[in-house]
Amino acid sequence: MRGPAIDERYFDKLAQTVIDGQEEECLRVIHEGLNNGMDPLEAVEKGLAKGINKVGNDFAEEIVFLPELVMAADVMKAGMKILDEKIKAEGKERKSLGKIVIGTVKGDIHDIGKSVVAAVLQANGFDVIDLGMDVEPDAFIQTVVDNDADCLGMSTLLTLTLSVMGETIKKMEEKGLREKVKVIVGGCPVTQEFGDEVGADAVGFDSKDGLTKVSELLSV
Ligand code: B12
DSSP: OOOOOOSHHHHHHHHHHHHTTOHHHHHHHHHHHHHTTOOHHHIIIIIIHHHHHHHHHHHHTTSSOHHHHHHHHHHHHHHHHHHHHHHHHHHTTSOOOOEEEEEEBTTOOOOHHHHHHHHHHHHTTOEEEEOOSSBOHHHHHHHHHHHTOSEEEEEOOOGGGHHHHHHHHHHHHHTTOTTTSEEEEESTTOOHHHHHHHTOSEEESSHHHHHHHHHHHTTO
């Protein structure tokens, strides 16, 4: 028997499972899609991310409330877990193009976007050390030093925690690390203007843009 076509309608169906907070159905759609040739990154960007963005907009407009938002985020994370492994597996056989430390800054627990970026970098041949969320400036710096990393990637979705990015870059300068280590920042409140202001080398607006810019920064 032929499986479903993996097209825009299929990705909309996946997005809808996030909107509805239906974890079981989300995982079923993902497995079915993967068995029928679905690209895992496309599933994240066109399916899961589209769903969470819709819930996010509805949340901002007070059409849905925090419990729905939390449920949708949980479904997204459960789906991401499977897709993340698939995305990473695609890059496993390659030689490392460079080492990058990545994380969400202190005070911020939004880790979905950061994890997508980490997975895409890893899938494309970078060695990625993901520190998770709520990461102190000193923890970023220590990990960069201990692992002799080429690049630091910081994420935040909160306006309130934007300053932590500047704080971390300043500390890197004080320790004489800034010349050796490239810095890329991202997350919805992060503009190019902000990146320039805090002295980042680049701003990544989504995972593909992040990959392009990290590749440019490390000249690969
Ligand atoms: C899901 C979500 C949550 C989940 C998070 C679950 C999790 N584990 O991550 C939960 C429900 C826990 C949550 C909590 C809160 N949230 Co919230 N949340 C969202 C929501 C709806 C979606 C975020 C998301 O995952 N998007 C999908 C991913 C794929 O996209 P992304 O994060 O933008 O990442 C992409 C790019 O930005 C870029 N990128 C991101 N990081 C990086 C890093 C690098 C290096 C690079 C290159 C690229 C890059 O690439 C990514 C992939 O394409 C947004 C609204 C929105 N539409 O963005 C609000 C939002 C971010 N939340 C918001 C708020 C206020 C909160 C809370 C404070 C709510 C509260 N009152 O308690 C708390 C935060 C507590 C804390 N201390 O952190 C506000 C922030 C407002 C602001 N500007 O400060 C938003 C914008 C909602 C709103 N409109 O009000 N939230």
